[in-house]
Amino acid sequence: METENREIFNGIAGKYINPWCIPGRKRKKIEKIADSLGLKKGMKVLEPGCGRGDFSSFILERITGSGFLYLADVSEKMLDYAGKNTGGFENVKLIRKCACSTGIKENSLDAVAAFNSFPHFYPKQKFVDHFSKILKKNK
Numbered sequence: 515m516e517t518e519n520r521e522i523f524n525g526i527a528g529k530y531i532n533p534w535c536i537p538g539r540k541r542k543k544i545e546k547i548a549d550s551l552g553l554k555k556g557m558k559v560l561e562p563g564c565g566r567g568d569f570s571s572f573i574l575e576r577i578t579g580s581g582f583l584y585l586a587d588v589s590e591k592m593l594d595y596a597g598k599n600t601g602g603f604e605n606v607k608l609i610r611k612c613a614c615s616t617g618i619k620e621n622s623l624d625a626v627a628a629f630n631s632f633p634h635f636y637p638k639q640k641f642v643d644h645f646s647k648i649l650k651k652n653k
């Protein structure tokens with residue numbers, strides 16, 4: 515599934531548009547969704563399946579320059595765009611790996627924020643287990 519997704523999303527990376535992130539009504543909705551995540555200044559966050567990084571700016575606005583954002587995607591082409599879209603930020607790290615094995619240190623993250631990517635993750639439990647490992651405990 516990981517290899518399949520990589521091929522599919524590498525193939526459409528150049529023309530992929532996240533309809534939620536273009537200006538207009540949906541963008542207002544996405545602002546509300548991002549507000550509801552409880553992201554705060556200084557947080558360390560993983561965005562799995564970040565694609566071209568369209569949602570990443572919503573996360574970065576909330577965690578600000580004192581936070582840190584890991585962007586993980588199996589598609590290197592999607593990730594190239596994500597790198598360009600977040601190019602001004604030093605507190606961003608791109609990870610070209612399956613989101614179920616990011617290599618991020620255990621017990622180190624404040625949040626995992628996925629947008630429109632979880633439906634592509636299989637088997638789901640593998641991802642949930644990895645996210646639980648890297649999230650800080652006893653918060």
Ligand SMILES: C[S@@+](CC[C@H](N)C(=O)[O-])C[C@H]1O[C@@H](n2cnc3c(N)ncnc32)[C@H](O)[C@@H]1O
Pocket residue numbers: 516519520523524532562563564565566567568569586587588589592611612613614628629630631634635636
């Ligand atoms: C529908 S796109 C959404 C991209 C982005 N989150 C957005 O909303 O614009 C799904 C993304 O998940 C990525 N993806 C699929 N399977 C993955 C996996 N196992 N690990 C990491 N990323 C994956 C794809 O490469 C693609 O970039």
